[in-house]
Amino acid sequence: MGLRWLQRFICFWVVLVGVWSLFATDSAIALTEEQKLFNEAWRIVNQAYVDPSFNGQNWWLVREKALKRPLPNREATYTAIEKMLATLEDPFTRFLRPAQFRSLQTTTAGELTGVGLQISTDPESGVLEVIAPIDGSPAAKAGIQPRDRILAIDGVSTNQLSLDEAAERMRGAAGSAVHLLLQRGSEAPQEITLQRGHIEINPVIAEARQVQGHTLGYIRLGQFSAMAATEMRKAIQRLEQQGAEEYILDLRNNPGGLLQAGVEIAQLWLDSGVIVYTVDRQGIIDSLNASGTALTHDPLVVLVNGGTASASEILAGALQDHGRARLVGDRTFGKGSIQSLFNLSDGSGLAVTIAYYETPNHHNINKVGIEPDQRVLEAPENLMAMGTAADPQYLAALELLHSPVQVATNAA
Numbered sequence: 104m105g106l107r108w109l110q111r112f113i114c115f116w117v118v119l120v121g122v123w124s125l126f127a128t129d130s131a132i133a134l135t136e137e138q139k140l141f142n143e144a145w146r147i148v149n150q151a152y153v154d155p156s157f158n159g160q161n162w163w164l165v166r167e168k169a170l171k172r173p174l175p176n177r178e179a180t181y182t183a184i185e186k187m188l189a190t191l192e193d194p195f196t197r198f199l200r201p202a203q204f205r206s207l208q209t210t211t212a213g214e215l216t217g218v219g220l221q222i223s224t225d226p227e228s229g230v231l232e233v234i235a236p237i238d239g240s241p242a243a244k245a246g247i248q249p250r251d252r253i254l255a256i257d258g259v260s261t262n263q264l265s266l267d268e269a270a271e272r273m274r275g276a277a278g279s280a281v282h283l284l285l286q287r288g289s290e291a292p293q294e295i296t297l298q299r300g301h302i303e304i305n306p307v308i309a310e311a312r313q314v315q316g317h318t319l320g321y322i323r324l325g326q327f328s329a330m331a332a333t334e335m336r337k338a339i340q341r342l343e344q345q346g347a348e349e350y351i352l353d354l355r356n357n358p359g360g361l362l363q364a365g366v367e368i369a370q371l372w373l374d375s376g377v378i379v380y381t382v383d384r385q386g387i388i389d390s391l392n393a394s395g396t397a398l399t400h401d402p403l404v405v406l407v408n409g410g411t412a413s414a415s416e417i418l419a420g421a422l423q424d425h426g427r428a429r430l431v432g433d434r435t436f437g438k439g440s441i442q443s444l445f446n447l448s449d450g451s452g453l454a455v456t457i458a459y460y461e462t463p464n465h466h467n468i469n470k471v472g473i474e475p476d477q478r479v480l481e482a483p484e485n486l487m488a489m490g491t492a493a494d495p496q497y498l499a500a501l502e503l504l505h506s507p508v509q510v511a512t513n514a515a
Contacts, residue, residue, distance in 0.1 A: 137180040147447075153458055181198065201451050240300070311345040336398065348402075404500040407435050432478070433496075
């Protein structure tokens, strides 16, 4: 009995010491408000980021090391979050300060004040480059083109700036000036000055045209904003009432936007079938589909170029793979990842890559882009010439529409 009693006594103290140790540890690692905010950001990435290896690193160790360092103020916390995300080497997963987070939400809603540039960081070189200028914006009027590299903003090298810091520097009050140092291809860098303006993002421009005895519906889609699908539906219905017999959908210089808007617009052109496959961190493939009736089955050609990115590539890829449309122009940008916005408790936020996407024929276009059915490298001299007789790509689309081989209708 004495030995059994001693064993129970020892077990009791072991349990008691374990419980005391647990409470002592909790007390020792009680988080400050700044550490709680950092931990909030870490947890979002831990749960949502597409790469479960977190770029081949121990994500728990990243958190542990960061929380050992002092975070004396909010700016230090923001810097720590940015450094944490930088270890992922993913330019599209990024931290957004409160003003940047609000601005990004405003942009996707269809409003913007600034120069009107959609930008990205080249994942290999780290150089800031233009995805596309927004139609009618100061950047578009100045002749800035997709793939132009932005080397400096107001004398500050973009090598020192995150993607959103660069975007923030180009935004500002209407009428104010910003100086950009640009480089195109192997040409010498050139500085230009832009006057910021209030940019009305009209996602859809559409008109009926009489071309070679046919009524053509020409639609230019500039961005996949919250209202884009609604405006596209209205445009197609109006053109159908005006007797459209064929369509050109112009996605050139469309940098993308909301994934859901891309899916909804694809549904307007397709009766059924997969629009896009998404592949999450577990490698699980899901699909978003069309399952209704297209607004029109008339022949369709889609214009694309190097500024056609993200949701634009989802739409173009779906229409091409289903044989619903042929693509004309140049190879698309090649952004095959999907980001989601997450708000943090202080009003800041995160944009996190949550999945990759594939076209209906399982083409992964990330960093590759989509090859058009007919490649036409000769582009219009400026954005004002797009969709006119001075636009070689547009003329090639017309020729394809009127050739004996017609575009196939929607595949099941």
